[in-house]
Amino acid sequence: MLILNILKKDPSHPNVKQIYSKTKKLLPNVSLATVYRNLNFLKKRKLINELDIAEQTNRYEINKEDHDHFICNICKNIYNIKKYPLKNKYLKKIGNYDIGRFDLKYFGICYKCQNKKSCVNSKIKNIV
Secondary structure, eight states, rough: OOHHHHHHHHHOBBBHHHHHHHHHHTTTTOOHHHHHHHHHHHHHSSEEEEEEEETSOEEEEEOOOOOOOOETTTTOOOOEOOOOOOOOOGGGTTEEOOOOOOEEEEEEEEHHTTTOOOHHHHHHHHHO
């Protein structure tokens, strides 16, 4: 499937507009609605993950080994990082809630933006 292949080749966690743009280059007559339908189809079959990140449009990735995400407050890039080593036995129940799974999202400034002094200094005000 074309969209699945696009996601396999793009580790940047693209949003639906980016996926649509890449799909349209290969299938000029494809509609945005078709891309949404295909993303939902792939999501229901657990072939892809949809990332819901505050203040951003949802992003997509191939469903691969369990991992967490680091989101840069400056450039908005999303990075896969190793899963935090909490054992499921510690998170079976919290209060009256049964825990099935959990994922963590880390927010901060990525290594690329840390090395761009002007970038960090000009945009740091937006973070606070």
